[in-house]
Amino acid sequence: MSELKVISQHAGTVLVGQLAVMAFGVADTVIAGRYSDAALAALSVGSALYVSIYVGLIGIVQALLPIWAEMLGARRHEAVGQSLRQSLYLCGFITVAGMLPMLFPGALLRWAQVPELMRDEVQRYLAVLAFAFAPSLLFRVYSTFNQSLGRPLLVTWLQVGALAVKIPLSIWLVAGGGGVEPMGAVGCAWATLVVNYLLLALAIVMLRTQTLYKPFRVWRAMERPDWRQIGNFARLGIPGGLAYLVEVTSFTLMALFIARLGTVASASHQIAASVAAVLYMMPLSMAIACSARVSFWLGAGKPEYAKRAVLLGTKITVLVAIALAAIVSVAGRLLAGWYSANPEIVALASSLLVWVAFYHVADATQALCAFLLRCYRITIAPLALYGVLLWGLGLYGGYQLAYVGLAGSLATQSAGSFWTASTIALSLVAACLAGLLWYAVHRSLPKNPEGSQAA
Numbered sequence: 001m002s003e004l005k006v007i008s009q010h011a012g013t014v015l016v017g018q019l020a021v022m023a024f025g026v027a028d029t030v031i032a033g034r035y036s037d038a039a040l041a042a043l044s045v046g047s048a049l050y051v052s053i054y055v056g057l058i059g060i061v062q063a064l065l066p067i068w069a070e071m072l073g074a075r076r077h078e079a080v081g082q083s084l085r086q087s088l089y090l091c092g093f094i095t096v097a098g099m100l101p102m103l104f105p106g107a108l109l110r111w112a113q114v115p116e117l118m119r120d121e122v123q124r125y126l127a128v129l130a131f132a133f134a135p136s137l138l139f140r141v142y143s144t145f146n147q148s149l150g151r152p153l154l155v156t157w158l159q160v161g162a163l164a165v166k167i168p169l170s171i172w173l174v175a176g177g178g179g180v181e182p183m184g185a186v187g188c189a190w191a192t193l194v195v196n197y198l199l200l201a202l203a204i205v206m207l208r209t210q211t212l213y214k215p216f217r218v219w220r221a222m223e224r225p226d227w228r229q230i231g232n233f234a235r236l237g238i239p240g241g242l243a244y245l246v247e248v249t250s251f252t253l254m255a256l257f258i259a260r261l262g263t264v265a266s267a268s269h270q271i272a273a274s275v276a277a278v279l280y281m282m283p284l285s286m287a288i289a290c291s292a293r294v295s296f297w298l299g300a301g302k303p304e305y306a307k308r309a310v311l312l313g314t315k316i317t318v319l320v321a322i323a324l325a326a327i328v329s330v331a332g333r334l335l336a337g338w339y340s341a342n343p344e345i346v347a348l349a350s351s352l353l354v355w356v357a358f359y360h361v362a363d364a365t366q367a368l369c370a371f372l373l374r375c376y377r378i379t380i381a382p383l384a385l386y387g388v389l390l391w392g393l394g395l396y397g398g399y400q401l402a403y404v405g406l407a408g409s410l411a412t413q414s415a416g417s418f419w420t421a422s423t424i425a426l427s428l429v430a431a432c433l434a435g436l437l438w439y440a441v442h443r444s445l446p447k448n449p450e451g452s453q454a455a
């Protein structure tokens with residue numbers, strides 16, 4: 001099977017599953033928006049905080065993919081199973097770290113100056129999601145394991161099936177009925193909790209019953225913690241997770257700052273953020289598929305094959321990103337109208353979606369490069385770039401434009417200022433990571449006797 005076909009099938013399967021997961025959030029946004037503007041605004045702030053915590057910590061688990069894919073390339077099947085069991089110890093620490101800020105978000109909400117009328121509903125929303133975090137984390141371990149094997153189909157089927165449960169459950173709990181009082185945005189959180197536990201239960205059943213997993217002997221007795229191996233997980237996963245955290249918070253903290261501008265601005269930003277998140281699923285799927293193949297070839301001792309996978313993935317990702325950006329820039333008003341019937345929100349959201357189109361091209365490029373750099377064990381430099389450019393130029397620059405003003409100009413008091421600054425910052429990150437990836441790939445290639453790199 002050609003490399004293009006392997007990567008395309010893997011990425012396509014992952015994309016379907018990721019879109020199903022993203023549809024959870026999109027459906028919640030639409031359901032809350034149709035219920036009330038206040039529920040949509042509370043969901044915008046609450047989901048921004050949740051996603052910041054969730055993605056940053058889940059990123060630690062996702063960074064295990066190249067470790068397991070390398071072991072598979074080296075044909076160390078039982079070592080993969082043992083490593084999977086050791087990852088559960090890491091999950092215990094991550095669960096505690098994730099639940100605490102969701103259970104006690106008051107200080108962060110006050111710091112971000114979220115209006116008091118929103119705070120109570122946001123806090124109740126996050127309290128429910130805190131108890132949905134552990135099953136979600138464990139299911140992500142199962143998902144990452146399958147992705148490292150190049151066999152994501154079972155995960156995709158489970159995610160698509162879960163969507164069929166999530167949407168009607170959210171509608172019911174948000175609007176009430178059948179003896180249930182309307183819960184607003186909090187109803188979305190309860191639906192998420194139910195679905196996460198359902199997914200975890202099904203994942204355990206799959207691990208117990210599917211012959212695919214037999215060579216890895218997953219169900220051996222748990223070993224004592226191997227702190228050396230857990231340390232290796234942490235050295236790769238924590239910088240990767242922190243990079244995710246910086247990237248996502250530079251994006252989602254916009255929601256907290258934009259909340260100061262009122263319900264229309266906050267709801268419009270939520271629509272733009274939702275579209276951007278859906279678009280991100282394409283490069284994320286390509287990054288997962290490509291990193292599995294690159295790590296497999298590196299583990300098999302064939303870095304030249306890994307180079308081919310890098311180049312192929314980059315070409316596909318950039319071309320598809322440009323096509324999607326063109327569609328969003330043309331169809332912005334139509335997309336905004338799907339989320340809200342309020343003409344003010346639709347008008348502002350459609351203007352933000354023009355920036356989302358440019359943002360996506362940079363986002364797709366940097367996402368692929370960041371994933372592939374982990375295959376080459378490069379994590380600290382991307383983290384530094386994210387911190388300086390995304391927090392410094394993107395988030396802080398947007399804040400200055402919106403609320404302070406620059407070079408004698410007046411503050412814009414506009415959500416668009418945050419998107420402008422973030423797009424510029426992310427474009428610089430993408431350029432830097434692409435150069436770093438090119439260097440890492442060529443450094444990995446064997447030298448010929450004359451000292452030049454092999455083709």
